[in-house]
Amino acid sequence: MTADRIVPTATYRLQLQPGFPFAAAERAVPYLASLGVSHLHLSPVLEARPGSSHGYDIVDHTAVRAELGGERGLRALARTARAHGLGLIADLVPNHMAVPVPERLNGPLWEVLRDGPESRYARWFDIDWAEHGRKVLLPVLGGPLGDEWERLRPGDDGVLRYYDHAFPLRPGTERLPLPELLDAQWYRLGWWRLARTELNYRRFFTISELIAVRVEDPEVFDATHGTLLGLLRDGVLDGLRVDHPDGLADPGGYLRTLDEAVRAATGGEGRWTVVEKILARDEPLPAHWPVAGTTGYDALHHIDGLFVDPDGLEKLTAAYRSFTAAPPDRGGDWAATVRRAAEHVVTHELAAEVERLTRTASRICATSPPLRDHAPWALRTAIRALLVRLPVYRPYATAGAPAAAADEAMLHRAAEDARTDFPAFAVEAERRAVDTIREAALGRLGDGPDHRDFCARFAQTAAALRAKSVEDTAFYRYTPLLSAAEVGGDPGHPVVSPEEFHAFAARLLRDWPATGTVLSTHDTKRSADVRARIAALTETPARWGRLLADLTPQPEAPDPQLAWTAWQTALGLGTADAERLVPAVLKAVREAGLHTTWTEQNGAYEDAVTAFLESGPWAALDAFETEIAAPARVNTLGAALLHLTMPGVPDLYTDTERAYRALVDPDNRRPPTLGAPAADGLSAEKLLLTRAALRLRRDHPEWFGPGSAYTPLIAAGPAAAHCLAFLRTDGTKGGAITVTTRLSRRLAESGGWDPRTRLPLPPGPWRDLLTDRTTEGPAPLGDLLDRLPVALLVRT
Numbered sequence: 001m002t003a004d005r006i007v008p009t010a011t012y013r014l015q016l017q018p019g020f021p022f023a024a025a026e027r028a029v030p031y032l033a034s035l036g037v038s039h040l041h042l043s044p045v046l047e048a049r050p051g052s053s054h055g056y057d058i059v060d061h062t063a064v065r066a067e068l069g070g071e072r073g074l075r076a077l078a079r080t081a082r083a084h085g086l087g088l089i090a091d092l093v094p095n096h097m098a099v100p101v102p103e104r105l106n107g108p109l110w111e112v113l114r115d116g117p118e119s120r121y122a123r124w125f126d127i128d129w130a131e132h133g134r135k136v137l138l139p140v141l142g143g144p145l146g147d148e149w150e151r152l153r154p155g156d157d158g159v160l161r162y163y164d165h166a167f168p169l170r171p172g173t174e175r176l177p178l179p180e181l182l183d184a185q186w187y188r189l190g191w192w193r194l195a196r197t198e199l200n201y202r203r204f205f206t207i208s209e210l211i212a213v214r215v216e217d218p219e220v221f222d223a224t225h226g227t228l229l230g231l232l233r234d235g236v237l238d239g240l241r242v243d244h245p246d247g248l249a250d251p252g253g254y255l256r257t258l259d260e261a262v263r264a265a266t267g268g269e270g271r272w273t274v275v276e277k278i279l280a281r282d283e284p285l286p287a288h289w290p291v292a293g294t295t296g297y298d299a300l301h302h303i304d305g306l307f308v309d310p311d312g313l314e315k316l317t318a319a320y321r322s323f324t325a326a327p328p329d330r331g332g333d334w335a336a337t338v339r340r341a342a343e344h345v346v347t348h349e350l351a352a353e354v355e356r357l358t359r360t361a362s363r364i365c366a367t368s369p370p371l372r373d374h375a376p377w378a379l380r381t382a383i384r385a386l387l388v389r390l391p392v393y394r395p396y397a398t399a400g401a402p403a404a405a406a407d408e409a410m411l412h413r414a415a416e417d418a419r420t421d422f423p424a425f426a427v428e429a430e431r432r433a434v435d436t437i438r439e440a441a442l443g444r445l446g447d448g449p450d451h452r453d454f455c456a457r458f459a460q461t462a463a464a465l466r467a468k469s470v471e472d473t474a475f476y477r478y479t480p481l482l483s484a485a486e487v488g489g490d491p492g493h494p495v496v497s498p499e500e501f502h503a504f505a506a507r508l509l510r511d512w513p514a515t516g517t518v519l520s521t522h523d524t525k526r527s528a529d530v531r532a533r534i535a536a537l538t539e540t541p542a543r544w545g546r547l548l549a550d551l552t553p554q555p556e557a558p559d560p561q562l563a564w565t566a567w568q569t570a571l572g573l574g575t576a577d578a579e580r581l582v583p584a585v586l587k588a589v590r591e592a593g594l595h596t597t598w599t600e601q602n603g604a605y606e607d608a609v610t611a612f613l614e615s616g617p618w619a620a621l622d623a624f625e626t627e628i629a630a631p632a633r634v635n636t637l638g639a640a641l642l643h644l645t646m647p648g649v650p651d652l653y654t655d656t657e658r659a660y661r662a663l664v665d666p667d668n669r670r671p672p673t674l675g676a677p678a679a680d681g682l683s684a685e686k687l688l689l690t691r692a693a694l695r696l697r698r699d700h701p702e703w704f705g706p707g708s709a710y711t712p713l714i715a716a717g718p719a720a721a722h723c724l725a726f727l728r729t730d731g732t733k734g735g736a737i738t739v740t741t742r743l744s745r746r747l748a749e750s751g752g753w754d755p756r757t758r759l760p761l762p763p764g765p766w767r768d769l770l771t772d773r774t775t776e777g778p779a780p781l782g783d784l785l786d787r788l789p790v791a792l793l794v795r796t
Helices: 022-035 070-083 107-118 145-151 178-183 192-198 218-233 251-265 297-305 310-324 334-347 351-366 376-387 405-420 428-441 449-477 498-511 528-539 541-550 560-573 578-592 603-614 618-645 682-699 744-749
Strands: 011-014 039-042 046-048 058-064 087-092 096-098 136-141 152-154 159-162 165-168 187-191 207-212 239-242 272-275 516-518 649-653 709-713 723-729 736-741 766-768 790-795
Touching: 011 022, 022 039, 022 070, 022 682, 058 070, 058 218, 070 087, 087 218, 107 136, 107 165, 136 192, 145 152, 145 187, 152 178, 187 192, 192 351, 218 251, 239 251, 251 272, 297 498, 297 516, 297 528, 297 618, 310 528, 310 541, 310 560, 334 351, 334 376, 334 449, 351 376, 351 428, 351 449, 376 405, 376 428, 376 449, 405 428, 428 449, 449 578, 498 709, 498 723, 528 541, 528 560, 528 618, 528 744, 541 560, 541 618, 560 578, 560 603, 560 618, 578 603, 618 682, 618 723, 618 736, 618 744, 618 790, 682 790
Parallel strands: 011 039, 011 649, 039 087, 058 096, 087 239, 136 187, 239 272, 516 649
Antiparallel strands: 046 058, 096 207, 152 159, 159 165, 709 723, 723 736, 736 790, 766 790
16 A cells, blocks of 8 residues: 555654664564554654664754665665655754764865854854854863863874864965964864753753754755655655754744745645644644644643553652652752742753843943843843743744734743742832743844844743753652653643543644654653553552562662652563663763763762662562552553544554563663563563554545544443543444553452443444454443553444
């Protein structure tokens, strides 16, 4: 069957890397086609930093990555995929490029470093040339310049070397003495620790090795998108996943430009495009964006939440607080933990970004007599106060244009809170700085260059702050239930009721019927199957609390918060594998930043963490497996079936058609084992389910895609709350019914499926694709789900 070139029925994510290039993907095509997906979803394919395991550190937009097989390899993969009825979706990275080692690998950046602000590529990068005497700060030195001086080696070839780094010398400066030579360059080499406060180029979050690209400039857009547009034009690619749109100056404007360019390249048809937009719980995707929807983290949150027992979560959280004694703002309370993390990140890791905003705001105020007396300290304080109070990634205002009502209301609430709850402002006149920053962020103070710069940069900084303070800090501090600390999740409110899920699914089908949905990705902190096991703890909180209280490992844990996090992680992984557990937990404690950090590592503490993990109480954890194995199986299969049959286009991460337990990167970026023989047990059950659902979607796209219907089916009887079911159809007599079990341990403790608990079905016989049995409604759930905790029914 030929792949649909407009809307996929399902995609399969392949994490390309030197150990898994295009040729390996091509060999896997027959197997992937047999699963039932319609498209392969490729990680970035353009030239990246050598050895990169992810490909998001692009160095050349004009070439397909040689380590993967180059353009010839990509086209061969496309031909083979097409022969098997599959298309290709590619990851597009518009926000940034790598600052590689050696720096020559990034040709545009190399020319900027050599030629300065007059370079033909200067417009590519978001550099504040007014700082550092019109020099770009490069924070690459291992220590202060005075300590590294003797390691700088100018060469006769016009290159300055420092270890593996190589920097271009400004023409005519090659033979100057070293002090004069350094001063004569368009860049300033600095200690890496200066990046936090002195950096004068925009970067990806807080990663100085990724420099932001100004794709809002038409010339830059054309140069950085030409290769991918050509591949779309030639039919090699069939769609795009847009990485991190919230880093862009104007995401909506960029997506409109992209849509126009794609349509021009494809004869006006356009191609399926989704954006990696992380939505807060009730935040809508901007309706005017010309995309099919998000990559699907909002779906992940709604699926996961169905398998969290609300009563058990409350007890588990109480046990966590008793066991860890974590202070409210250091992991004891979600809201307090988020606020403290945000206040730290905005004053430390993002200090350089806030300083640039402050300079721009000062210039804006200097040109307006009514605003002229706002002191820089007041503007800086107001910027920080507003940023830490935003409940979403960013606003989408543009200078000189009316702001959306949602953005206006959000910034108004943040400003009101900052004005009344910020002791730094001693007098009313100083508090007005908050209102000035609010109006600047909404684009209402004018539409000159500084106004546009502030409005865009405020939003970009807000996105970086949200990512670093919530996902990369608070998620690792507030840990009563690790499965809730996931991209797109809400650890303070992880529970999703069946009614909420049905309402969410109906909204997706109405507003974004071709949106992406996911359960595991290259960025999830734990794969879906790990989260399914951890979520089962909410069904046995008392037993988990007693287990941790009784454990007396030697050596003892460095702190109780670490012990709680470590053993939940080990339970989720399910194997006594210290080689995988130690790196994941060390990353967690560094991200949490309570006892050690990436930049101020506490060696003694980290050694104690490693020793503690390596001597783990594996026997006790293995014994606890009997407590969670059954509910974890139910959660795993239920989440998988919901993902594959709910509204939207499901994206399967590599190897997740079987039981797949992976921790945070790099653990989840290991080379795939595609087509390996199916194991028995849960892996075999999950593979059976996945194949059946994917093939059904492929054979009947009209039941699942745009124009289809979603109808909740509500069970009746004493155990009805433990069933979630729905009908997918195109309005004809055909269709598919999904039936899942939730909170299965509580169900078992109450006696299982009471014979009176039945599921109404549309008239006629229905066959379960997973067991090949036939039933009619109202179907007793005890009979329907006696072999598997899920069912996928089609009319016979």
